[in-house]
Amino acid sequence: NAGVTQTPKFQVLKTGQSMTLQCAQDMNHNSMYWYRQDPGMGLRLIYYSASEGTTDKGEVPNGYNVSRLNKREFSLRLESAAPSQTSVYFCASTREDRRIYNEQFFGPGTRLTVL
């Protein structure tokens, strides 16, 4: 099992450019998440998908869109990148068949720089 995979690992964009961060999991998890990690800020939830076909906003959704393509894949799109979106992005997934056991499995991250 690869667990949670993310592509790309690194990306540099210019202000105004768009891009999509890809995430896939092979653990048959229902729920998937996108976080960003910034120095001194911890992990902040951008969007999540409780199940295939549903998406909801997290703490910091502005400037992002998501697509839950199928049960395995959850992508994050920046339509017009801004320097404030320079961050490390983590995708995570969790099984939701037993609601109180909600540990998340994280991907290795995408380091994004917006110039």
Place this chain on the structure above:
Amino acid sequence: DQQVKQNSPSLSVQEGRISILNCDYTNSMFDYFLWYKKYPAEGPTFLISISSIKDKNEDGRFTVFLNKSAKHLSLHIVPSQPGDSAVYFCAAGGSGTYKYIFGTGTRLKVLA
């Protein structure tokens, strides 16, 4: 408004001694808490969790204590090892929730 706080950005401990990492929360609706460990250039990995029906949970060298009245939890690592050097995040959520709030992390350095 930070609902989950880790007030110590860093901590240094001698190998073999106890490491104590602290976490405070403000939302009384939180009833499930997790600790994650993160090495540089890797994603966080789950370490240990505790639900509000317990006040202690142990897993090998790792023990999490929960004080609901103080809205405080702590992670104890005994004995500390150099491989424990990492950033530790606590996270909190309500049972049945799909969302967790993470603290800002504590960087632990275990000195050989």
